[in-house]
Amino acid sequence: MSVMAIVGAQWGDEGKGKIIDELASHTDFVVRYQGGGNAGHRVVFGDKEFAFHLIPAGILHPHVTCIVGNGVVIDPRGLITELEQLRQLGVDTNRLYISERAHVVMPYHVILDRLEEEGRGLEKIGTVLRGIGPAYVDKYSRVGIRMADLLDVDHFRTKLASVLAHKNRMISQIYGQPPLSLEEIHTEYVGYAQQLRSRIVDTQVMLHKAYKEGRSILLEGAQGALLDVDFGTYPFVTSSSTIAGNAATGTGLPPRSIQHVLGIYKAYITRVGSGPMPTELFDEEGEQLREVGHEYGTTTGRTRRCGWFDVVVGRFVARLNGFDSVAIMKLDVLDQMPTVKICTSYRLGNRESTSPPADLAEFASCEPIYEELPGWRTSTRSVTSWNDLPENAQLYLKRIESLLETPIALVSVGPGRGETIHLRDLNI
Ligand code: GDP
Numbered sequence: 001m002s003v004m005a006i007v008g009a010q011w012g013d014e015g016k017g018k019i020i021d022e023l024a025s026h027t028d029f030v031v032r033y034q035g036g037g038n039a040g041h042r043v044v045f046g047d048k049e050f051a052f053h054l055i056p057a058g059i060l061h062p063h064v065t066c067i068v069g070n071g072v073v074i075d076p077r078g079l080i081t082e083l084e085q086l087r088q089l090g091v092d093t094n095r096l097y098i099s100e101r102a103h104v105v106m107p108y109h110v111i112l113d114r115l116e117e118e119g120r121g122l123e124k125i126g127t128v129l130r131g132i133g134p135a136y137v138d139k140y141s142r143v144g145i146r147m148a149d150l151l152d153v154d155h156f157r158t159k160l161a162s163v164l165a166h167k168n169r170m171i172s173q174i175y176g177q178p179p180l181s182l183e184e185i186h187t188e189y190v191g192y193a194q195q196l197r198s199r200i201v202d203t204q205v206m207l208h209k210a211y212k213e214g215r216s217i218l219l220e221g222a223q224g225a226l227l228d229v230d231f232g233t234y235p236f237v238t239s240s241s242t243i244a245g246n247a248a249t250g251t252g253l254p255p256r257s258i259q260h261v262l263g264i265y266k267a268y269i270t271r272v273g274s275g276p277m278p279t280e281l282f283d284e285e286g287e288q289l290r291e292v293g294h295e296y297g298t299t300t301g302r303t304r305r306c307g308w309f310d311v312v313v314g315r316f317v318a319r320l321n322g323f324d325s326v327a328i329m330k331l332d333v334l335d336q337m338p339t340v341k342i343c344t345s346y347r348l349g350n351r352e353s354t355s356p357p358a359d360l361a362e363f364a365s366c367e368p369i370y371e372e373l374p375g376w377r378t379s380t381r382s383v384t385s386w387n388d389l390p391e392n393a394q395l396y397l398k399r400i401e402s403l404l405e406t407p408i409a410l411v412s413v414g415p416g417r418g419e420t421i422h423l424r425d426l427n428i
């Protein structure tokens with residue numbers, strides 16, 4: 001009987017997919033509100049594993065209706081591939097709906113993402129090259145193509161012809177690459193629209209009805225708050241607003257319908273792509289986190305940069321989103337660490353700072369000041385209750401909770417369903 005937003009609280013890959021899959025067993029709807037195929041939400045169920053890029057991670061539950069919201073940018077080819085992969089795993093995908101207002105990722109977006117990245121040289125952002133930035137640029141430039149546009153073949157051709165003429169000038173005159181064919185793109189995308197037609201609906205109407213009926217709805221964020229286009233480590237961010245404030249805009253639900261905002265943190269921190277990360281480890285401990293935590297990108301396979309839990313950005317993000325509670329993921333990855341560290345403030349020149357500077361050069365020069373706590377050197381993998389956690393793991397979590405000034409509701413100790421300790425009733 002609630003609407004809950006689930007938000008990544010670091011630089012993405014916190015384990016949102018696992019928590020959404022788990023909470024979806026008590027939920028009627030799961031709705032993605034932003035991002036696109038740049039996301040990779042991995043869910044382990046039994047002996048199977050699936051990485052969701054566009055489809056909400058609730059689809060594995062037969063009773064859940066899943067929606068790709070208006071705030072998402074959709075590459076229809078990627079979506080169709082994902083649907084097919086799920087079908088092959090025996091998952092019923094008939095309950096997936098797509099907002100007719102969602103913008104479409106077009107072939108020129110993917111090409112421009114690559115060309116722009118190449119042009120940035122050493123300043124490259126490290127995007128996942130799925131066309132996400134260029135698609136959002138078109139949305140805000142008011143030249144984007146929306147899912148509903150694909151359904152009217154002639155209208156789509158007129159719109160595409162006008163946009164493509166401009167894109168082809170950029171591709172050929174600025175980047176010296178061959179122009180794209182209107183006919184080919186038109187035929188290809190009309191084909192996708194045929195396959196997706198029955199799913200493309202006014203999801204805002206569906207959601208309002210569900211909300212009025214008191215159904216329970218999870219709003220699924222992608223990426224993380226530190227990649228948010230306004231509050232992240234700009235310009236090393238993604239091109240959408242990833243935080244709870246956008247969960248309403250990206251779905252069409254009223255802001256005040258959201259009763260609970262759950263923040264997802266790892267028990268340490270990771271980042272893929274470029275940009276500063278004050279607690280990044282370049283030593284054996286960083287390597288250990290990467291190996292034990294399998295910190296390799298779900299979407300690109302890239303190595304994730306690893307570091308200690310950073311409360312400075314953590315608290316900033318908790319306030320920004322107004323987290324009602326948080327989940328601490330992958331505690332088990334720290335199991336064999338002799339000691340664990342928490343960054344409580346930054347040294348910035350000759351002063352100490354407890355909030356991240358907006359200026360990127362300043363942020364890049366921040367040095368972490370750590371609190372060191374004893375490790376627990378015991379496996380937490382099979383622990384199911386707070387009381388069974390090693391005392392030092394409890395101390396570590398309590399310290400994080402107090403520094404974040406937000407209650408911990410969930411502690412995750414393994415990738416599988418059920419490998420989660422529930423500390424508070426989330427009331428969904
Ligand atoms: P998301 O993008 O936030 O959904 O996160 P990803 O799926 O990209 O990355 C999280 C990875 O950690 C996935 O491979 C999960 O299966 C895995 N995972 C999630 N929770 C836990 C946990 O508590 N312990 C361990 N060891 N792995 C976890």
Ligand code: IMO
Pocket residue numbers: 008011012013014038039040041125126127128129130132133221222223224227236237238239272273274298
């Ligand atoms: P999930 O939902 C981690 C990063 C990219 C790059 C920056 C911009 O799985 O947590 P983009 O392609 O979005 O223009 O790239 O954002 N990035 C992610 N990092 N998890 C993600 O998603 C990400 N999606 C984008 O690596 O640094």
Ligand code: MG
Pocket residue numbers: 012013014039040041042298
């Ligand atoms: Mg991910």
